[in-house]
Amino acid sequence: MSLSGIKIKDQEDLNRLQNVLKKRRNDEECSVAICGGTGCHSSGSEKVREAFQRYLERNDPEGKIKLRLTGCQGLCERGPLVVIFPQEIFYQKVSVDDVEEIIEKTVLNGEILERLLFTDPISGEKYTYSREIPFLQKQKRLLLGNNRLIEPTSIMDYISLGGYGALAGALTKMTGEEIIQEISYALLRGRGGAGFPTGQKWKECYEAVSDEKYIICNADEGDPGAFMDRSLLEGNPHLVLEGLIIGGYAVGAGEGIVYVRAEYPIAVQNINNAIKQAEKLGLLGENILGSGFNFHVRVVTGAGAFVCGETSALVEAVYGRVGEPRQKPPHLAEQGYMNKPTVVNNVESLANVTVIIRDGAERYRQVGTEKSKGTKIFSLVGKVNNTGLVEVPLGMSLREIIFEIGGGVQGGKEFKAVQTGGPSGGCIPESLLDMPTDFDELASAGSMMGSGGMIVMDEDTCMVDIARYFLNFLKEESCGRCFSCREGISRMLEIVEDISRGRSSLEQLELLMELADVVQDSTMCGLGQTSANPVLSTIRYFKDEYLAHILEKRCPAGVCHDLISFSIDKDLCTGCGACAKKCPSKAIEGVIKQAHMINLQKCTKCGICFEICKFGAVQKS
């Protein structure tokens, strides 16, 4: 039997299906969840899955052990991850060779394999069950929690956990207005960057009079260093789709569009697949669940442009044209796609919508700060021990996220800053780490929530270099229309580059700040308006570093190419010759077993010798 022909015609049918599937699920004696998120995938989880499948086909013909290839489970760096249910035994860095032992010992006999357990990088303590691991325990995985329980390609897995119940409830018991009220009461703020109250945005679109309206799901996620939306779309596409349908119903839209960036092929595939499945089951299309509501969704893939994440540029990109933002007003709620009222929402915002309608706003409000409720997913990356996705209640302090969940800075180095908000955000120093993460607090610190990238930087990161990095990114990613954005960013970059080369002056630093102010003030869209944040926030909190570059011609972190040089300490060098062998420009001279030397004329400062020397003889200054 296949899915064709089966339609869920009303809420009651859905309930019955949910119950049957739930029961089936409870009957599962044990199951193995292999993480198939991008992180684990790159560390070979697909091979592990194949090995499991091969082994089970041979040894478990009745299919008692259920195998699931799930979406991202969060602790990406330790992949491939495998969780064994019902005990929730958590294995990390699993390889193909471990598979047989895992099934024979752990799955069938409950024996724990010590070597695969998660070890805390700081305390060295080992954890057996996923619920004990501090990284996961301290989180509140409202949205991501189900990722490890479902196969993203299976709508039945989603329904078995009560999926589409929120939609059914909304369609049968609530009017559009009531839904909007509920969302407003839940104080949901957009997770795409600006933190605009979703309820209010929907209300404007709801009130606009038009025969046609559109709702667009923004999955452009161009923010480098962030991959929350990717994990949601890849790991639990139905959660987002359900939110999109509810949103469409609330504002009165007949068509939904999911705009996904092209760099995420699996996300594109999974959401497309989810749409097809929902259509087949009658959860999407004409007369959904007998409510009389018609709604269609299609996917548009991007072609690679950060600026297309901006709402008005996004609309242009959906048309398939050049993605240039336009002046607002008219706002999208009046004139958007096809010149009709349009709402644009971020992936994570829509996932939250499903949760709010499912659990009720009252319950949702129990988590979060006074002004913003719920959780926020951050991608905790950079120089931190536990990298991966973390979902925490809004308002948790940065310190807790970085040090307790993230396990602190890698390699015992000194913490320097955390960058939030991507190219629109800023760097936050140690002194502000106790600040609660909340839209307003971050903005007052000169950064912003952004979509949720959180890049930890240690003492080896140069803040001038970071400012330069973001300016360079923005220089390429700006659409180039506004003179102030195009030329302003180029000129800011010019000055910052001069600083990083030790060829600048205090006047130029002043000019940089003046220019940053004007660029911020005089451009049309959000890209230009926030482009100065990386510069201004690094100057604000790390002026010393700028001054060191300018006045002393020195890069304290040892990053800026023109201000560092390498040398070999004669006393430490054992003359092993490893560096000379690897040096790409043959700049290292010396006789084996005798101290070597770097020919500074030939040296390109690539730093390979520094990395390779086991004796710490190569020194950077």
Added chain:
Amino acid sequence: MVNLTLNGLEITVEKGTTLLEAAKFYGIEIPTLCYDEALSPYGACRLCLVEVSKPGGRSKLVSSCTYPAMEGLVVRTHSERVMKARRLLIELYLATCPSSKTIQDLASKYHVTKVRFTQKHEDCILCGLCVRMCEEQMQAKAIGFVNRGAERRISTPFDAKSDECRLCGGCIYICPACRLRCQGPNEESPVCNACLNLSPPCLDQYDDAMCYMDPCVACELKIQK
């Protein structure tokens, strides 16, 4: 009709009027580089910035050529914030494209007397007037924007001679950078000394025939004096 405040003046304009048009109508001059009455507004040069606020709201800078007049809006065309941004932008223009007389004139008008940025000598400020001219008035679409960000430039498809181009010259006619060339600036002093702080009489009267003369007779006379 909508009512708004323009530089302290209570004014009424037709719905759909842009702030730039409203200001023009009331005789307030706002500098522009990418605006032309005959073409759709584009909002790229950012010189026409004005400060707007709603009562009780925070003020922001917007390009007046693209911003519609709205009920109750308070508009300031020459506030300190506007002037600061405008001056710096003119300085940036000078640093990029000093051989445009239009830009040099703006500089002298706004008393921009020095350039603190590295001097470049480009011919195009990407105001897009020519692109819109070609598309909207000539119905040709022979030229357009290529690339994005700092790499953005104006060209024909594949940088080859375009089949659509009828050599009408409309693009050259409307270009603010090459219509009037200023011979003054050199490596050492990008701000042209010849017209410095002399407000050329033709600038205020855009439609004056003199404006199309190259070199501008009025300026020539003043320099000779």
Added chain:
Amino acid sequence: MEEKYQDEFEEFLKALENGEVTAEYDGKEISEAVCPANGSGKGDNNEENNSIVSLLQEIQKEHHYLPADVLKEVAEKRNIPLMDIYSVATFYKSFSLEPVGKHKIVCCSGTACHVRGGKKITGEISRLLKIKPGETSKDRLFSLETVSCLGACALAPLVVVDGEYCGNMATSRIESFLEERLPLQKE
């Protein structure tokens, strides 16, 4: 019609309960037939698909780049100004107007990768392949690209060689790593 669905639904529920249906219900059969194209939605005024981006995506899929004569042909056939097509083709980063190499090496230049030394990795690869980012080698063997985040930031710095994601790169490891995968020429 309605009734038929109803019957089938009942039948399906029963089969589920008895454990008679298993894998097919996942709808896996659907997932393969999916192509990421911008279908022409209801809202498109024209019968034909007018999205230039999706047209170009299709061309690029077929030719692996955007050949000039194909673009000109499409412009003519679809009556789209060639200028518009050229603007779109140069605006978006994923389009290439030049043929790309046989092997595609993508270096992530996202923030997370940058902080963990991604720039050095790109530099090394660039040196080894003797091409700059964005270029294709003369023999059309390699193309080197940078992309600003591949969404696997936890494994930074990241390099993708012919579609294979390789995380936690280190400069000292690059050479042997590339040699394993690519026909590098030794000097």
